[in-house]
Amino acid sequence: MLPALEIKAIYKSYGRFPVLQDVSLAIQSGEFFALLGPNGAGKTTLISIIAGLTLATSGSVHVMGYNVVTHYQNARLNLGVVPQELVFDPFFTVREILLIQSGYYGIKQNTRWIDEILARLDLADKADANMRSLSGGMKRRVLVAQALVHKPPVIILDEPTAGVDVELRQTLWEFIKQLNRDGHTIVLTTHYLEEAETLCNRVAMLKQGRIIALDTTQNLIKKIPHGHTVRLRLQPDVLPHELKHLQVSCRDGTIELHLESYQQIEWVLASLRTAKIEVQEFRLQQPDLEDVFVSLMKSDRSDLQ
Amino acid sequence: MTAFLTLFHKELLRFWKVGFQTILAPMVSTLLYLLIFLHVLDAHKEVYPGIPYTIFLIPGLVMMAVIQNAFANASSSMIQSKISGNIVFILLSPLTYQQIFYAYVLASIARGLLVGLGVYLITLIFFDIPLHLPLWAILFVVLGSAILGALGLIAGIWADKFDQLAAFQNFIILPLSFLSGVFYTIHALPTGWQYLSHLNPFFYMIDGFRYGYFGVSDISPYVSLVIVAICLVGISIIAIRLLKMGYKLRH
Numbered sequence: 405m406l407p408a409l410e411i412k413a414i415y416k417s418y419g420r421f422p423v424l425q426d427v428s429l430a431i432q433s434g435e436f437f438a439l440l441g442p443n444g445a446g447k448t449t450l451i452s453i454i455a456g457l458t459l460a461t462s463g464s465v466h467v468m469g470y471n472v473v474t475h476y477q478n479a480r481l482n483l484g485v486v487p488q489e490l491v492f493d494p495f496f497t498v499r500e501i502l503l504i505q506s507g508y509y510g511i512k513q514n515t516r517w518i519d520e521i522l523a524r525l526d527l528a529d530k531a532d533a534n535m536r537s538l539s540g541g542m543k544r545r546v547l548v549a550q551a552l553v554h555k556p557p558v559i560i561l562d563e564p565t566a567g568v569d570v571e572l573r574q575t576l577w578e579f580i581k582q583l584n585r586d587g588h589t590i591v592l593t594t595h596y597l598e599e600a601e602t603l604c605n606r607v608a609m610l611k612q613g614r615i616i617a618l619d620t621t622q623n624l625i626k627k628i629p630h631g632h633t634v635r636l637r638l639q640p641d642v643l644p645h646e647l648k649h650l651q652v653s654c655r656d657g658t659i660e661l662h663l664e665s666y667q668q669i670e671w672v673l674a675s676l677r678t679a680k681i682e683v684q685e686f687r688l689q690q691p692d693l694e695d696v697f698v699s700l701m702k703s704d705r706s707d708l709q
Numbered sequence: 710m711t712a713f714l715t716l717f718h719k720e721l722l723r724f725w726k727v728g729f730q731t732i733l734a735p736m737v738s739t740l741l742y743l744l745i746f747l748h749v750l751d752a753h754k755e756v757y758p759g760i761p762y763t764i765f766l767i768p769g770l771v772m773m774a775v776i777q778n779a780f781a782n783a784s785s786s787m788i789q790s791k792i793s794g795n796i797v798f799i800l801l802s803p804l805t806y807q808q809i810f811y812a813y814v815l816a817s818i819a820r821g822l823l824v825g826l827g828v829y830l831i832t833l834i835f836f837d838i839p840l841h842l843p844l845w846a847i848l849f850v851v852l853g854s855a856i857l858g859a860l861g862l863i864a865g866i867w868a869d870k871f872d873q874l875a876a877f878q879n880f881i882i883l884p885l886s887f888l889s890g891v892f893y894t895i896h897a898l899p900t901g902w903q904y905l906s907h908l909n910p911f912f913y914m915i916d917g918f919r920y921g922y923f924g925v926s927d928i929s930p931y932v933s934l935v936i937v938a939i940c941l942v943g944i945s946i947i948a949i950r951l952l953k954m955g956y957k958l959r960h
Contacts, residue, residue, distance in 0.1 A: 456959065457959055459960070480802060485801050487794075489797075493798070504715055507711055509803060512711055
């Protein structure tokens with residue numbers, strides 16, 4: 405089947421400075437995909453190229469089979485983008501903005517769908533408020549609504565939850581998950597790795613303009629080479645000599661140990677018992693996307709790909 | 710078509726919603742010009758046979774108001790959208806660059822004509838102004854405002870900051886419109902200045918527009934029409950090319 409989004413060998417440089425280098429990626433219809441990477445990794449540039457806001461130096465992008473440069477009208481009809489910047493048109497109310505936005509996509513009558521979007525994003529009571537009078541979080545919701553007026557099969561959200569309160573994050577993700585269940589392909593960038601972990605089935609990590617990892621979220625976590633982290637609170641607050649080499653850090657009375665395998669837990673607890681040290685708190689941390697992310701960002705080359 | 714009509718409608722609403730500042734204010738300032746000039750200058754001196762200075766001045770002022778407001782509309786809309794970032798909604802949409810061009814230029818024509826018509830109707834209360842060839846007048850006012858709308862679009866795309874746009878307006882549009890024969894007939898000028906005036910495209914817009922009123926003009930209206938039409942085509946091609954390239958809009 406034709407991928408919903410196909411990115412082929414994209415290069416982009418500003419002058420001599422390369423921003424994206426040989427980025428290739430295919431996202432299938434119905435996927436919930438995350439694009440991760442530190443600031444300056446090229447995520448927003450890549451999204452801008454997909455959206456046609458930026459022209460790639462070389463390479464091609466297809467949205468639902470349409471080239472974003474040569475068949476830009478069809479490509480854009482199939483794409484909804486939530487920009488990262490909180491931009492708005494101060495001349496209009498929320499409803500006017502959404503009607504205008506619908507018109508740009510050739511939709512004359514869109515009241516029913518607009519009402520539904522407004523309700524789903526908890527914006528219904530702000531429908532007739534001027535954009536200027538809205539708070540930042542509200543403006544963010546309108547941006548999401550604007551990207552959805554034409555029910556695009558592919559929806560891209562560039563850090564939609566940056567600087568947004570917890571409540572909105574929940575509302576927003578519920579809505580996006582629903583859209584994904586309805587068959588929309590979702591691509592997001594986020595700084596909150598736990599969001600990518602709980603929501604997305606596949607992840608690409610970008611570093612300095614290159615994809616350094618591309619796999620399902622589960623596989624990425626499985627592939628992480630290092631072991632487990634144990635956090636302990638002890639009474640008295642000292643570690644027996646034979647455990648010292650496991651210690652990673654000690655902060656505010658919490659000792660962090662690094663274990664290679666689960667089998668070591670037994671031995672750690674036995675050593676503590678022998679030394680008559682009481683365990684007051686014991687937490688075993690599962691590796692998560694953040695660990696993968698951190699380890700990949702630290703290493704220069706990765707064998708995970 | 711819906712996409713184009715929506716953008717055109719949005720551009721109309723944009724100035725209509727702040728009509729006090731975009732329509733009424735320029736009408737008032739144009740009428741102030743008229744008031745001042747009539748008091749300072751010899752209003753009864755005839756410029757053309759049977760046409761006193763007062764009557765001669767009015768079409769010039771109407772056209773100047775049209776020119777300046779058509780330019781202001783496209784340029785300020787574009788630069789505001791660029792600086793506030795909401796241009797992104799147009800750039801993300803399937804609107805073609807031709808649709809964007811026509812929507813901005815037509816909205817500029819609409820604002821220019823509204824201000825011009827307002828000034829004209831108010832002066833009609835006080836003066837008896839002939840309108841011998843209304844079709845010529847309409848032709849020139851539409852072409853003139855279209856040129857300035859396209860020019861405003863170019864300036865708005867080119868300028869990164871409001872002061873750059875203000876410079877464009879103050880150092881190009883304002884001198885060209887003031888020195889185009891708004892306030893005088895170029896036959897009143899020394900020969901050198903007359904020659905220079907012929908290089909000013911705004912001169913042909915105003916002279917042709919006046920021809921629609923009085924049936925007389927400094928030069929043949931057909932010549933003016935050809936020159937104005939060439940200007941419109943040339944500036945439109947530049948504006949459409951800039952939009953197509955995504956100059957300063959798409960990186």
